[in-house]
Amino acid sequence: MKLPIYLDYAATTPISPKSAKAICDTLSDPALLGNPSSSTHMYGWKAQEAVHAARARVASLFNAKARDVIFTSGATEANNLAIRGVCQGLSSPHIITSSVEHKAVLETCQHMARNGAELTILEPDENGIVTPESVASAIKGNTVLVSLMHVNNEVGSFNDIDAIGELISGINPNIVFHVDAAQSAGKVDIDIKSLAKIDIITFSAHKFYGPKGIGGLILSRFARKKVSSISFGGVQENSLRPGTLATHQIVGMGEAAAECKEKMSLDREHVLLLRQTLFNTLNECGVAFNTNVNQNLAYPGIVNMNIFGIEPDELMLQWSQVAVSSGSACNSQTKSDSYVLQSIRNGKDKNPSSADVRISFGRYTTREDVTEAVHHLTAALSAVSC
Template sequence: MRTIYLDHQATTPMDPVVMDVMQAAYTQYFANPASPHAVGVRAFREVERARSAVARFVGGARSEIYFTSGATEANNIAIKGVAGRCPGGHIVTTATEHKSVLDTCEALHAAGCAVTVLPVDAQGRVTAEAVARHLRDDTVLVSVMLANNEIGTIQPIAEIGRVTRQAGVPLHCDATQAVGSLAVDVTELGVDLLTLSGHKIYGPKGIGALYVANRLTDIAPLAPLIHGGGQERGLRAGTLNTAAIIGLGAAITLVEETRDQEARRLAKFRGTFLAELTARSRAPFRLNSGTGPDFLPHALNLSFEGVDAQELLPRLTDLAISTGSACNSSAQEPSHVLRAIGLPPERIRGSIRLSFGRFTAERDAIDAACSLAAAALPQPESAAPGRAGQKGAAAW
């Protein structure tokens, strides 16, 4: 049976071009890039070629790019690395951040840092004015993602960047979900730290990148999480994953070449899918995410009235979709993002997340809508109505 893959916000299939590049790397550039012999030097040059590709993509310098095992590690290094320079400082973030940001902030709070978690509006957005109101004399970092991994909301990072730059506070931006669809330039965004991951842009898993502005490390180096051989200029010790780094360089180059055209194509497929679903579904549904220019073009989050998504998914044997972030799905917990935007429990219970990708065809969008419409059967509602979501900033 053919499976239509529509879970690109969780991970993307590797592009065959990237796979070919990596297979060659495993045989041609297998040496340790820190080794002084000719084979090691060749591997080092390929690593630096990939570093240049990432730097060009984000508008930074090659010396500002550090390779990690993925965005989760990169987020940890960025936040803990800055916080470690000023123990007990104050951090500002938002209620809809990825768990690798929120859990890192929670761990720092347990270690003595003050943390302010800003609420978001019904679309999942925070304003630069809200950030400005919660900056303090001891604020050491602001962390706001560029685009949300569940509802696709694009945050006004450039506006927030102007606020943090004026206040002299570093700004970290988790751009993992955004780099495949949006132009990312660290200067235009006004960010000091930015993270991304290879497996969200048709590259390999287990590789990511962290941008750290030289102006930040010129003041004081970030505190490393891992100590060892001094790789990545002392910030991230450990033998480099050469083949994955080369794969990341290839993947990010492909994104750079196709991003704008691909965004338009996928937005069209999303429209086709919604039109088909509207015409065929027996269960009324409501969008939890927007479809305008302030949202990712390929993503959708919606809820069926009277439908439990956990019961719906097993019936969709020909579709690969999810009920929320893949990082939380195993715990079967209600989405913290949907709670933060104020959705009632019954609507969260009926929510699904799907996203179109590079290898999705228009026929896939139509067939997926037909399959989902046939499987989404309303059940008697037993949950009491109510609304969740934060009303004000939470201070940990």
């Protein structure tokens, strides 16, 4: 059975062979079978050494210190820890976020609002970007947290996290600035030492060629004083995330992080080439782009487009030779229009005889994959119009 062409990297990237090998080697090494928290024998020491080495490699991806990395099961848990950990126990804390955030952020903020927090949800501009000025104008005396993504998971738009952080710091440096970097970590250079202010960064390994089920946060020294644990049962990860560490997954993420740092420039050049190939071959397909085609405004590995003359379900049926998404992976099972695209369109629904499709690609995608995918799209549209 021939597998479809995989163009859904924003949902999850393929795991790199080096990361997969590191995981298998860790699982099969008898010396690493111990619990990393066991400090009374060699098995625990060896596992702990492997975790420490991987922690340093993950930190290096962000030019952070290893001690600032806290491991979680992924970005969803990390986002929950960041938002709930900052706000819990405070009286009427004010949170600022946006309407185009991932549900792991939006729903967590809404949960806090149901439990006494004040919540401001900003609207993006027509490119899906939250402007620094809109953030600054929303800050109040009781604002404790600003939570925004770096790269949007549906349209790829960049938020200027450096400018936003600088404005926050200038207005009130006691506000925690949380950046959801799930779609940018490992793909875009994030040097936290050169940025004006980022207090918390959250990420998932499976978005940058590592394994599923592992991710984490990077906390500034300031944020360490602001975040409280939301789960209990141990002292692991400075008591912020108790539970036995998954040595093999952490090692796999460390390997993926090191590889991404080494290949970041080449990976970016590759996705730029793939995006241009996509644009060049889409001329006759009758599409409009939800993603801004200016590479400075959007990450080139994510292209969201609106295809005329076909409904989403029909497109997915006719275009089955290609694995793409009609929304984010977390929302693809729902039939309603994407809330992200509705926000960008100022609440207006799309034409019912059109389909919104997210194409996302990366390191292992070839130009032939892209041109063949468009060939299948052309055939699908012709089949529907016959």
